[in-house]
Amino acid sequence: MTPLLDARDVQVRYGSLAALAGVDLSIHDGQRHALIGPNGAGKTTLLNVIAGATRPQRGTVVFGGRDVGRLGPAARARRGINRIHQRPAVFSTLTATENVVVAALPRVIPQRRWRPGGRRRAAQHRAGPLLEQMGLADVASVPAGHLAHGQRRQLEIAMALAGRPRLLLLDEPAAGLSATEVGRLVELLRALPRAVAVLLVEHRLDLVYALADTVTVLRDGQRLAAGTPDEIRTSPLVRQAYADGVA
Numbered sequence: 311m312t313p314l315l316d317a318r319d320v321q322v323r324y325g326s327l328a329a330l331a332g333v334d335l336s337i338h339d340g341q342r343h344a345l346i347g348p349n350g351a352g353k354t355t356l357l358n359v360i361a362g363a364t365r366p367q368r369g370t371v372v373f374g375g376r377d378v379g380r381l382g383p384a385a386r387a388r389r390g391i392n393r394i395h396q397r398p399a400v401f402s403t404l405t406a407t408e409n410v411v412v413a414a415l416p417r418v419i420p421q422r423r424w425r426p427g428g429r430r431r432a433a434q435h436r437a438g439p440l441l442e443q444m445g446l447a448d449v450a451s452v453p454a455g456h457l458a459h460g461q462r463r464q465l466e467i468a469m470a471l472a473g474r475p476r477l478l479l480l481d482e483p484a485a486g487l488s489a490t491e492v493g494r495l496v497e498l499l500r501a502l503p504r505a506v507a508v509l510l511v512e513h514r515l516d517l518v519y520a521l522a523d524t525v526t527v528l529r530d531g532q533r534l535a536a537g538t539p540d541e542i543r544t545s546p547l548v549r550q551a552y553a554d555g556v557a
């Protein structure tokens with residue numbers, strides 16, 4: 311089966327440091343793939359390369375059968391690669407609904423194109439179900455700046471979903487969340503439609519094992535291991551890597 315995403319031989323250097331030293335990563339449709347590894351292993355760098363935010367010195371990124379290596383983040387988002395960041399990136403003075411509308415606007419096609427405001431209405435139509443899906447229906451009219459951190463995280467995921475992603479990149483979604491908020495996030499992520507594949511970078515292994523069906527372990531810019539959560543959990547190589555230097 312052709313993978314949805316196929317990154318090959320990706321190399322990123324910062325001076326003499328190889329942040330990524332020729333890494334391969336494939337993600338299939340609907341897969342829940344986690345990227346783990348000690349601090350500085352190259353996880354965020356690989357996410358940046360896939361999102362188009364970092365241009366590798368070497369390697370290819372093929373998405374949906376097309377080489378997207380020359381495309382920037384916006385063009386990749388239009389093709390279905392959407393991302394959430396370590397710090398929720400929401401417009402704090404806009405309500406939750408308005409945030410999702412803004413995110414949906416570029417991707418909606420109004421039923422009657424010639425009508426003024428048709429695109430906006432179509433985006434508004436889309437916002438309600440997405441807020442509901444992310445557990446935010448009750449706070450739809452609240453400015454994002456007044457939401458709790460966990461709710462802002464949920465809002466950012468609703469905004470990413472508004473872009474109709476085929477691949478959702480999640481960079482440490484549990485960072486800064488309380489235990490209750492993490493539990494809620496896991497529930498919501500588990501309920502994502504299978505039409506969306508997920509690549510998750512996360513230090514919290516409990517969350518990784520609760521969500522992922524495949525795990526890739528990076529260390530020092532190289533792929534150390536890949537397998538099912540059970541295989542990774544019991545791998546002596548992985549245990550050693552974490553014992554040598556984990557968060």
Ligand SMILES: Nc1ncnc2c1ncn2[C@@H]1O[C@H](COP(=O)(O)OP(=O)(O)OP(=O)(O)O)[C@@H](O)[C@H]1O
Pocket residue numbers: 324327328329347348349350351352353354355356
């Ligand atoms: N813009 C940059 N300039 C110089 N070095 C960088 C830059 N970005 C990342 N690095 C270095 O590249 C290596 C990989 O960083 P990266 O952030 O990808 O690791 P990570 O696995 O995501 O780590 P963490 O778990 O701590 O977030 C690190 O040594 C980091 O210091």
